[in-house]
Amino acid sequence: MIVARAVGGRAALILLTLLACNVKSTEPPALATAERLDAPRADVAPAPASPAPSAAEASPAPPPGVERVVLITLDGLRWQEVFAGSGVEGAAGGPPLMPNLHRLVAESGTILGGPGCEHDVRASGPNYVSLPGYMELFGGRPPAACRNNKCGQTKATTVLDEVRATSSAEDVAVFSSWSKYARAVTRIPHSFVVSSGARTANVRHLGDDAVLRAHLDEGAAHAGFPGWGDYRPDEHTGRAALRYLETVRPRLLVVGLGDADDYGHRGDPKGYRRAIGEADAFIADVDRAVSAIDAGGERRTAIVVTTDHGRERSLRHHGAGFPDSARVFVAAFGAGIARRGPTCATSPLRLGDVAGVVRALLRVGTDAPEGSLVAEVVAPPTNDAAGSNARMLAGPSL
Numbered sequence: 001m002i003v004a005r006a007v008g009g010r011a012a013l014i015l016l017t018l019l020a021c022n023v024k025s026t027e028p029p030a031l032a033t034a035e036r037l038d039a040p041r042a043d044v045a046p047a048p049a050s051p052a053p054s055a056a057e058a059s060p061a062p063p064p065g066v067e068r069v070v071l072i073t074l075d076g077l078r079w080q081e082v083f084a085g086s087g088v089e090g091a092a093g094g095p096p097l098m099p100n101l102h103r104l105v106a107e108s109g110t111i112l113g114g115p116g117c118e119h120d121v122r123a124s125g126p127n128y129v130s131l132p133g134y135m136e137l138f139g140g141r142p143p144a145a146c147r148n149n150k151c152g153q154t155k156a157t158t159v160l161d162e163v164r165a166t167s168s169a170e171d172v173a174v175f176s177s178w179s180k181y182a183r184a185v186t187r188i189p190h191s192f193v194v195s196s197g198a199r200t201a202n203v204r205h206l207g208d209d210a211v212l213r214a215h216l217d218e219g220a221a222h223a224g225f226p227g228w229g230d231y232r233p234d235e236h237t238g239r240a241a242l243r244y245l246e247t248v249r250p251r252l253l254v255v256g257l258g259d260a261d262d263y264g265h266r267g268d269p270k271g272y273r274r275a276i277g278e279a280d281a282f283i284a285d286v287d288r289a290v291s292a293i294d295a296g297g298e299r300r301t302a303i304v305v306t307t308d309h310g311r312e313r314s315l316r317h318h319g320a321g322f323p324d325s326a327r328v329f330v331a332a333f334g335a336g337i338a339r340r341g342p343t344c345a346t347s348p349l350r351l352g353d354v355a356g357v358v359r360a361l362l363r364v365g366t367d368a369p370e371g372s373l374v375a376e377v378v379a380p381p382t383n384d385a386a387g388s389n390a391r392m393l394a395g396p397s398l
């Protein structure tokens, strides 16, 4: 268990979100309706139990030295595009859509969910849409009562809530393009920094960072396309998140990008692929930022990249009627991450298992089983390169 960290002279920044009813494009656009996230501050409840079988029970203790995790979610990416051009056997050829991700994974990480494996990584569904997906991802298990994007605030303690319990308010931060994302990241709104969607409201402590303010204002001025309503384009979400990362250096930063999903729904494959490329460039920007933060020593930051669901081949749809959209991918690199490159899981993995990886990396005390993904992704105390290499698939060629 980690004790609460002192925040020193850092400017406290708590962005309280006004959740307009921005809808994912699986639903018809609706008029924005103000919905405050005004739940009372409460003690963080014990973590929910994970249904995942614990193949990781025998996994080693997490490595010391990980100070920070950046978790990036890329809404609605198919694994086929993630692995395209990567050189992994069974992946599509051609130029890679995510060259930076594969380069960084090859250097210091692991990616799961690609072709040719006995076991996939899957969202639990049964409706493969965003809000249930994010609730599973952050809650560590499928939500008990959320089947679509109309759900209210999660009632489950999330991994962000758990990290917040031993961190200051500004040490846990969320920047997302989609406003409803805020409903999945915490059961205790206002307990840490959340800037979800284009128009953040009720700014309690914005601090004196004029640059961050300008980024948020720019995002608000560009609300809408390629989403609808209060959607903030990824360009602006990413810019604000990077600024926050560089200046505040939070212990857990969660960034939710969504342009690819919306271009997919619009039936725009070029836009979808372009958005994936821009997300990949953002991943490289984050890596550069953490390199600067960790400069002069060993890496102290882990970066995890995943998605909330896949989608069907035409890109327009995902959900219960499209079983393929259950498949997701998980990539991680940097501090504390096993260097396995593109690899196959040794057991079926669930999207909710990502929460266990964040817990393990940040050494968050919890009663919840850590889940099978920890053993696949988190480095053992002594890095067994021979064992790791034996499990690597062909490639990548980048």
Ligand SMILES: [Zn+2]
Binding pocket: 024, 025, 026, 076, 130, 261, 262, 265, 318
């Ligand atoms: Zn979607």
